[in-house]
Amino acid sequence: MLADTPISRFLDELASSSPAPGGGSAAALSGAAGAALTSMVCRLTIGKKKYAGVEEEMKELLEKSEDLRSMFTRMIDRDAHAFNKVMEAYGLPKETDDQNALRSAAIQEATKEAALVPLELMKHVIDAFALARTVAEKGNARSISDAGVSALMLHAACESAALNVEINLGGIHDSNFVEWKREEIASLRKTSAKNLGEVLEIVREKIEAA
Amino acid sequence: MLADTPISRFLDELASSSPAPGGGSAAALSGAAGAALTSMVCRLTIGKKKYAGVEEEMKELLEKSEDLRSMFTRMIDRDAHAFNKVMEAYGLPKETDDQNALRSAAIQEATKEAALVPLELMKHVIDAFALARTVAEKGNARSISDAGVSALMLHAACESAALNVEINLGGIHDSNFVEWKREEIASLRKTSAKNLGEVLEIVREKIEAA
Numbered sequence: 230m231l232a233d234t235p236i237s238r239f240l241d242e243l244a245s246s247s248p249a250p251g252g253g254s255a256a257a258l259s260g261a262a263g264a265a266l267t268s269m270v271c272r273l274t275i276g277k278k279k280y281a282g283v284e285e286e287m288k289e290l291l292e293k294s295e296d297l298r299s300m301f302t303r304m305i306d307r308d309a310h311a312f313n314k315v316m317e318a319y320g321l322p323k324e325t326d327d328q329n330a331l332r333s334a335a336i337q338e339a340t341k342e343a344a345l346v347p348l349e350l351m352k353h354v355i356d357a358f359a360l361a362r363t364v365a366e367k368g369n370a371r372s373i374s375d376a377g378v379s380a381l382m383l384h385a386a387c388e389s390a391a392l393n394v395e396i397n398l399g400g401i402h403d404s405n406f407v408e409w410k411r412e413e414i415a416s417l418r419k420t421s422a423k424n425l426g427e428v429l430e431i432v433r434e435k436i437e438a439a
Numbered sequence: 440m441l442a443d444t445p446i447s448r449f450l451d452e453l454a455s456s457s458p459a460p461g462g463g464s465a466a467a468l469s470g471a472a473g474a475a476l477t478s479m480v481c482r483l484t485i486g487k488k489k490y491a492g493v494e495e496e497m498k499e500l501l502e503k504s505e506d507l508r509s510m511f512t513r514m515i516d517r518d519a520h521a522f523n524k525v526m527e528a529y530g531l532p533k534e535t536d537d538q539n540a541l542r543s544a545a546i547q548e549a550t551k552e553a554a555l556v557p558l559e560l561m562k563h564v565i566d567a568f569a570l571a572r573t574v575a576e577k578g579n580a581r582s583i584s585d586a587g588v589s590a591l592m593l594h595a596a597c598e599s600a601a602l603n604v605e606i607n608l609g610g611i612h613d614s615n616f617v618e619w620k621r622e623e624i625a626s627l628r629k630t631s632a633k634n635l636g637e638v639l640e641i642v643r644e645k646i647e648a649a
Contacts, residue, residue, distance in 0.1 A: 374462050
């Protein structure tokens with residue numbers, strides 16, 4: 230599992246000429262770091278007298294953000310795996326018509342899956358933003374920059390995943406699927422940008438007031 | 440060293456109630472991932488017949504991006520270390536006037552250093568953007584989404600580092616220092632946003648043309 234790899238070795242693999250792990254795994258790591266920072270602000274809020282009023286809410290948020298963090302962490306591997314499946318499909322024999330048809334179907338199926346993994350990541354980012362926003366609003370103000378970095382990491386994950394969906398859509402022949410997914414991407418990107426802007430507004434206000 | 444920690448354990452520490460590693464280390468990790476992806480595109484370009492014309496340029500870029508990657512990776516620890524120094528200064532005795540004066544000076548010095556580390560990171564991001572742009576323009580077009588993710592990770596690193604500089608500036612009494620650094624941040628943020636926009640324009644054009 231890539232998540233068990235030391236950071237420096239993961240970065241070596243990212244930088245290597247092996248195409249996976251690539252940008253999709255980096256997107257998932259960024260999402261995981263974003264969720265982790267939301268969890269950190271929750272934990273730095275829970276148990277503080279000044280924030281007793283939001284204690285229960287922070288405990289609930291923490292549980293959700295830790296679930297999302299696990300999901301993002303698993304996606305570091307899932308993305309690399311989906312990419313490798315596409316490469317395997319391209320490697321299938323293509324000497325007879327039957328082989329060609331099978332290979333072509335396998336490429337289409339694997340490419341759809343390689344588009345769906347980062348698309349799923351984008352959806353999780355939107356869920357994670359709801360948590361990041363609440364910790365920015367109500368969490369420990371001393372950790373406000375961490376709430377801001379959480380939002381920045383989530384948005385980078387979403388935009389990075391979008392590029393990975395788009396590049397895979399370019400290889401898919403099913404035009405209904407492609408059009409439908411393009412609309413989803415556009416809507417998710419818009420929501421992510423809106424969320425980022427709103428969270429950063431809260432964050433900068435609190436930093437200036439500090 | 441945090442860079443020797445498995446990813447999942449680093450994320451556990453990020454999510455823990457210990458304030459370091461926090462957003463500053465996440466920013467450095469994002470920078471390292473950005474530089475790693477630029478290196479990956481260089482490596483996927485070098486040795487390809489189609490890109491023989493840019494072979495030497497890619498080799499030079501690769502050397503620079505690997506240097507930047509090392510620098511960013513070291514900053515994962517440097518940021519956590521700088522933060523811990525601030526905490527240590529706050530923990531100094533404050534019973535006598537002399538102790539108070541020493542403590543206050545130590546806090547100021549440590550807080551300046553905690554602002555300067557992410558500011559340095561922002562400057563490295565701008566250097567890394569020059570490389571990311573060239574790989575987007577001239578590198579292997581099949582890795583174009585990775586060049587885009589590289590730029591997204593770099594910009595997230597820059598914006599995240601900016602929040603960490605700003606929150607530290609709030610605690611610094613030397614108003615000349617603060618004003619000077621605020622101007623630097625504003626200029627670096629602007630340059631980063633401009634770079635991101637330009638790289639993504641190249642990337643989206645190539646994805647659409649593919």
